Amino acid sequence: MSGSLRAPGLRWRRALPGHGLGGALGTSVRREEERRRGVFTRRALALGALQLGAFGFLGHRLWRLQVEQGERYATLAEENRISVRLIAPPRGRVLDRAGRIVAGNRLNWRALLVAEQAADVAATLDTFSRIVPLAEHERARIERELRRRRRFVPVVVREFLDWEEMARIELNAPDLPGISVDVGTTRIYPEGEHLAHVVGYVAPPSEADIGDDPLLELPGIRVGRAGIERHHDRVLRGQAGTVQLEVNAVGRVIRELDRREGAPGQDVQITIDAELQKAIRARIEEGTTAVLLDARNGEVLAMATKPSFDPNLFNAGVPAALWRRWTAARSTPLINKATNGLYAPGSTFKMAVALAALEARVCTPGERVHCPGHMDLGNTRFHCHKRGGHGGVDLRAALKYSCDVYFYEMARRLGIDRIAAMARRLGLGVDLEIELPGARRGLVPTRAWREAQGKPWSPGDTVVHGIGQGFYQLTPLALATYTARLATGRAVQPHLTRAIGGRPVRGSRPEDWPALGISERDLRLVREAMWAVVNEEGGTARLSRLPSWVGAQMAGKTGTTQVRRVTREQRERGFNVNQVPREWRPHALFVAFAPHDDPLFAVSVVVEHGTSGSAAAAPLARDILVEAFQRLRPPAGGAPPAAGGPRVAEAQPR
Amino acid sequence: MTGAFERRLLVRDRGAAVLAKLWRIPWGFVLLLCLIAAVGYAALYSAGGGAPEPYAQKHAIRFGFGLVLMLAVALVDIRIIARLAWPAYAGGVALLALVLVHGTVGKGAQRWIDVGPLQLQPSELMKILLVAALAAWFRRASWERVGNPLFLVPPALAVAVPVALILKQPNLGTALITAAVGAAVFWAAGVRWWKFALGLGAVALAAPVAYHHLRDYQKARIQTFLDPESDPLGAGYNIIQSKIALGSGGMWGKGFLQGTQGHLNFLPEKQTDFIFTMLAEEFGLVGSLTVLGLMLLVVAFCHLVALRCRHQFGRLLAVGLGTNYFLYVFVNVAMVTGSIPVGGVPLPLISHGGSAMLTVMLGFGLLLSAWVHRDADLGPARE
Structure with a gap:
C-alpha cells in the first residue's frame, strides 16, 4: 500500500538498491550491498547475542540475590528496620x-x-x-x-x-x-x-x-x-x-x-522502724552508734549512727567538694559504724568469759575470787578499775560490779582459745550475713591467729582479753547480736529483710533459729547478773534502769575501753580522764536486753570517747528501750505490731 | 485556479502521506513503551511514599511530552534526519562545551545546563546525536571503504571529542558509555575486528600512563568510582543498602508500597538511580525479571528494525540506539545489584528525571523513523 501512496519529493523503493541503474554497475552495486548487509546482519546478531547474554547475567545475578541469598538479605532488612x-x-x-x-x-x-x-x-x-x-x-x-x-x-x-x-x-x-x-x-x-x-x-x-x-x-x-x-x-x-x-x-x-x-x-520491706530510727538518731550525738534488735528473731529494728549523709545527693551526682569532705572527715559520715566500726568490747565481753568458764567448769557459780585491786602475773601488774579492790567476789558480783580481777583470773584459767570459741558461738567475730555489703566480721583473737602473725601469745595477753581489751575488734551489730543470743539462748542472726514483693522471708519466728547449746542454768545466772547490773544497788548501771511505768526491767552490762594506754606515771599522779583531749578518752559501751524475764529487745550502744559506759552509754540504751517499748511493744505476747503499738503513757515526760 | 485545485490535491496528498506513515508506526512498540512508563509511574508513586507527588505525576507528564516528541520525529523523513545528523552533532558538541563553561555543578561535576524550565544534560543527548552522526558517516561506505583506516579517522575523532568533553566534566561513567555506543556503531558498520583489538590494547596501555598524569583528587575520584566498598559510609553504603533491598524482596516481593528499605529511606536515590531496587524489593524476582523482560523486548525491537531496514543508515541508527538503551539498562541494573561500581546511570522510562526521558524518547523517535522509512532509498554504497 505504501507504494501507492507517494509523498512529493520522496520516492518509495520496493526494489533492491541499485534499481534503475543499469548494466554492470547495477550488478556490482547490488553485490556490494548484499555483502555489506551480510556483514551487518552477522555483526548485529553477534551484538544482540552479547546483549542477550548480558541480560542473562543480570537475571542470574537477581536470582542469586533475591532467591538464593534472599533470606539473608531479608534478615538484614529486618535488622535495618526494627x-x-x-x-x-x-x-x-x-x-x-x-x-x-x-x-x-x-x-x-x-x-x-x-x-x-x-x-x-x-x-x-x-x-x-x-x-x-x-x-x-x-x-x-x-x-x-x-x-x-x-x-x-x-x-x-x-x-x-x-x-x-x-x-x-x-x-x-x-x-x-x-x-x-x-x-x-x-x-x-x-x-x-x-x-x-x-x-x-x-x-x-x-x-x-x-x-x-x-x-x-x-x-x-x-x-x-x-x-x-x-x-x-x-x-x-x-x-x-x-x-x-x-x-x-x-x-x-x-x-x-x-x-x-x-x-x-x-x-522490699525492711525490719527497721523508720520512726523509731529517727527518734533514736535524734537522741544520739556524733560518734555514737546504737543497734536495736528484736531479740527473738534478730530483726534489726533500728541501726543508728551519727554522722550520716543524704543519699538523695547521689541521684544527681555528689559534687566533688562534698565528696572530698565526706571521705576526708574523721567522723566518717559515709561509713556505717554499726557494721563497719570496730571497737574493743571492754567489760561487755565479760558475759562471754563467764559462760566459757561455767561451761568449762573452771569455776563454780558460788566460787569467790579475792580482788585486791590488781592481779600480778610475772612482773606485770594488772589493775582492776576499782583501785581498792572488790574483796571476795563470786561470778554474779563480778559481773554486777564489773570486777576486772575476777575475769583476769577466769581468763588465766580458761586460756584464750576457749574464750574465743564461746565468743564466736555468741556471734562475736563471725560473719553475721547481714544484708549490708561490706559489713565487717570483726576479730576475736586466738593463739593461732597471733602466731600466724609471727608473734607469740603470752599469758599476759590472755589476762587482758578476759576483760574485753586487747586485740578484739567488734562491731556494734555483733555486740547487739551477742546480747540477743545471751537473752534468748538461740543463734539468732541479725537481718534487715522482712518481706520481698509482699512475701515474708524466713527468719521472723524464734523457732527459725537453732538453740546455742549453752546450758540454760548458766545463761540464767548470767542474765540474772546482768539484771543486777541495772536494777540492784551497787550495779554499774543502776542509774539507767527503766522507768517503772514501762512495766519491764532491763538487764545490761557496761563497758569502757581505753583507746590509749594509761601509764603507771599517770595512774600515780591521779589520772583524770576529763583532763585529756577528747580523742584520747575511752569509748563508752553498753549492751542490754529487756524485758529481763522475757526478752523482746536487745540493744548495743557505743559512744566514741564517751568516757564511761555507765554514764554515757547506759542512759542512751535505756532511752532507746523506752522508745522501743512505746512504739513496738506487742499487744500481750504477739509479734511486735507493724506500727506504733499502744503507748504506755501518752503524756510521757522526757 | 488549477493551481488552487492542485494545491488542494497536494494538501490532501500530504495528509494522506502522514496518515500512511502513522499507519506504519509499530503501535505494539509504542504500547510496550507505555507499559514500561506505567511501571515507572507505579515505582515513582511508591517512591513518593504512596502518592503521585512529587515524582509520579511529573513522570507521566514528561512521558506524554516524550511520546508526542517521539511520534513527531518518527514522521520526519529518514533522509532529512541523515542530512541533519552532522549539524545536530556539531550542536551537541557545542552544548557539551557550553556546559563546561556555564553548567550547573551537581555532585562535584558540571553536567547540567538550564534550558528554560528544563535542566538539560547534554551528555545524554550527545549519545543519540553521536549515533546519528556515525550512522550518517557510514551509510554509504562499502566494505572496502570501511577497511580503509583513513576513512575511520573522522568518525573516530567524532567519538573522541564528546568523550573527552564528558571526561572533562568529569563523568567517567557516561564517557565510557558514550565510547561504547560509538564502538557498537563502528562494529556494526563492519570495522575490522582486529582494529577493535588494537584499540582496546592501546587503551589498556595508555590507561596507567594517563592515570599517572591525573591530579590526586582525580585519582581519588576514580578510586571511589572503581571501589565503592572502600567508602562504606558514602557510595558503598548505597550499594550495600541496595543489595539488602533487592535480596529481601525474595521471589514475590514485599508487596506494592510495602518495601521497608525504600519507604524507611534506607535506600538512597530511590527515585532515580535505585528505582529498579525499589521495584525489585516490592515485586520480588518475578517483578524484576518482568521489568527486565520488557526492556529486553525494547532492545530486541531495535534489532528487528536494524534487520528489516533496507538502508545502512537506518540499520546503524537502530543498532546504535538499541545499544544505547541496552547500556542504560545494563549499567543501571548491574550497578544496583552491586556487579559494577556506582555510575549514576538512570533507568530510562522509569527513573525520575526529565533529561534522560526526553533524550531516550528522541532516540526512539529516530528509531521509529527508521522503521517507518525502512524502505527509503539513501543511495548505494560507494567505494
Whole structure:
C-alpha cells in the first residue's frame, strides 16, 4: 500500500538498491550491498547475542540475590528496620516495717541526646548550653558517654529539669536536633540521712556493671551502690521489657510493632522502724552508734549512727567538694559504724568469759575470787578499775560490779582459745550475713591467729582479753547480736529483710533459729547478773534502769575501753580522764536486753570517747528501750505490731 | 485556479502521506513503551511514599511530552534526519562545551545546563546525536571503504571529542558509555575486528600512563568510582543498602508500597538511580525479571528494525540506539545489584528525571523513523 501512496519529493523503493541503474554497475552495486548487509546482519546478531547474554547475567545475578541469598538479605532488612528498645521497669521501693516508703521513685524530667539524630553533636550541645547552662564536668560526662555508647542509644544531657527549662528546650526544639525531653524516674529517700546507712543509695552503673544486663544501658538507670539498694539490687531492679519499633534510616520511630512488658522491681520491706530510727538518731550525738534488735528473731529494728549523709545527693551526682569532705572527715559520715566500726568490747565481753568458764567448769557459780585491786602475773601488774579492790567476789558480783580481777583470773584459767570459741558461738567475730555489703566480721583473737602473725601469745595477753581489751575488734551489730543470743539462748542472726514483693522471708519466728547449746542454768545466772547490773544497788548501771511505768526491767552490762594506754606515771599522779583531749578518752559501751524475764529487745550502744559506759552509754540504751517499748511493744505476747503499738503513757515526760 | 485545485490535491496528498506513515508506526512498540512508563509511574508513586507527588505525576507528564516528541520525529523523513545528523552533532558538541563553561555543578561535576524550565544534560543527548552522526558517516561506505583506516579517522575523532568533553566534566561513567555506543556503531558498520583489538590494547596501555598524569583528587575520584566498598559510609553504603533491598524482596516481593528499605529511606536515590531496587524489593524476582523482560523486548525491537531496514543508515541508527538503551539498562541494573561500581546511570522510562526521558524518547523517535522509512532509498554504497 505504501507504494501507492507517494509523498512529493520522496520516492518509495520496493526494489533492491541499485534499481534503475543499469548494466554492470547495477550488478556490482547490488553485490556490494548484499555483502555489506551480510556483514551487518552477522555483526548485529553477534551484538544482540552479547546483549542477550548480558541480560542473562543480570537475571542470574537477581536470582542469586533475591532467591538464593534472599533470606539473608531479608534478615538484614529486618535488622535495618526494627529497633528493639528496652523499657525500664520501675525500681521496687524499700518500705520500713510499718510500710512507710523509705526509698521511692519520683518523676524526673530529663533531656536526652541521640547522637545519630544530631547532625553535629558538638553544635547541638553548644546550642543546648546556651538554653540550659551545662557545667564543664557535665559536658565532659556527656561526651564520655557518647563515646562509650552506640550512636542510637540516648544519653542523658540534663536531669531534673524544671518547668521553665523544659519550656525553653521545647521552644528551641528545631535548633536542637537529636535532643528530646522525656520523663523517667529518680530515686527519692524521704528519710534522708536517717536511713542512709541501711537503705544505701543508687548511682549510675559503671562499665563493669553494664556487661551483664542490657537494662543497664538505658539512660538514667541506676543501680544500688550500698546497703539494701545494693544487696537487693536484682530484686528491686526488675526485668526490662522490650518494645520493637520500626525505624527509618535516620532512626526516627515510624510505629510500634510489638511490646513485651517487663517485670517491675519488687518492693522490699525492711525490719527497721523508720520512726523509731529517727527518734533514736535524734537522741544520739556524733560518734555514737546504737543497734536495736528484736531479740527473738534478730530483726534489726533500728541501726543508728551519727554522722550520716543524704543519699538523695547521689541521684544527681555528689559534687566533688562534698565528696572530698565526706571521705576526708574523721567522723566518717559515709561509713556505717554499726557494721563497719570496730571497737574493743571492754567489760561487755565479760558475759562471754563467764559462760566459757561455767561451761568449762573452771569455776563454780558460788566460787569467790579475792580482788585486791590488781592481779600480778610475772612482773606485770594488772589493775582492776576499782583501785581498792572488790574483796571476795563470786561470778554474779563480778559481773554486777564489773570486777576486772575476777575475769583476769577466769581468763588465766580458761586460756584464750576457749574464750574465743564461746565468743564466736555468741556471734562475736563471725560473719553475721547481714544484708549490708561490706559489713565487717570483726576479730576475736586466738593463739593461732597471733602466731600466724609471727608473734607469740603470752599469758599476759590472755589476762587482758578476759576483760574485753586487747586485740578484739567488734562491731556494734555483733555486740547487739551477742546480747540477743545471751537473752534468748538461740543463734539468732541479725537481718534487715522482712518481706520481698509482699512475701515474708524466713527468719521472723524464734523457732527459725537453732538453740546455742549453752546450758540454760548458766545463761540464767548470767542474765540474772546482768539484771543486777541495772536494777540492784551497787550495779554499774543502776542509774539507767527503766522507768517503772514501762512495766519491764532491763538487764545490761557496761563497758569502757581505753583507746590509749594509761601509764603507771599517770595512774600515780591521779589520772583524770576529763583532763585529756577528747580523742584520747575511752569509748563508752553498753549492751542490754529487756524485758529481763522475757526478752523482746536487745540493744548495743557505743559512744566514741564517751568516757564511761555507765554514764554515757547506759542512759542512751535505756532511752532507746523506752522508745522501743512505746512504739513496738506487742499487744500481750504477739509479734511486735507493724506500727506504733499502744503507748504506755501518752503524756510521757522526757 | 488549477493551481488552487492542485494545491488542494497536494494538501490532501500530504495528509494522506502522514496518515500512511502513522499507519506504519509499530503501535505494539509504542504500547510496550507505555507499559514500561506505567511501571515507572507505579515505582515513582511508591517512591513518593504512596502518592503521585512529587515524582509520579511529573513522570507521566514528561512521558506524554516524550511520546508526542517521539511520534513527531518518527514522521520526519529518514533522509532529512541523515542530512541533519552532522549539524545536530556539531550542536551537541557545542552544548557539551557550553556546559563546561556555564553548567550547573551537581555532585562535584558540571553536567547540567538550564534550558528554560528544563535542566538539560547534554551528555545524554550527545549519545543519540553521536549515533546519528556515525550512522550518517557510514551509510554509504562499502566494505572496502570501511577497511580503509583513513576513512575511520573522522568518525573516530567524532567519538573522541564528546568523550573527552564528558571526561572533562568529569563523568567517567557516561564517557565510557558514550565510547561504547560509538564502538557498537563502528562494529556494526563492519570495522575490522582486529582494529577493535588494537584499540582496546592501546587503551589498556595508555590507561596507567594517563592515570599517572591525573591530579590526586582525580585519582581519588576514580578510586571511589572503581571501589565503592572502600567508602562504606558514602557510595558503598548505597550499594550495600541496595543489595539488602533487592535480596529481601525474595521471589514475590514485599508487596506494592510495602518495601521497608525504600519507604524507611534506607535506600538512597530511590527515585532515580535505585528505582529498579525499589521495584525489585516490592515485586520480588518475578517483578524484576518482568521489568527486565520488557526492556529486553525494547532492545530486541531495535534489532528487528536494524534487520528489516533496507538502508545502512537506518540499520546503524537502530543498532546504535538499541545499544544505547541496552547500556542504560545494563549499567543501571548491574550497578544496583552491586556487579559494577556506582555510575549514576538512570533507568530510562522509569527513573525520575526529565533529561534522560526526553533524550531516550528522541532516540526512539529516530528509531521509529527508521522503521517507518525502512524502505527509503539513501543511495548505494560507494567505494
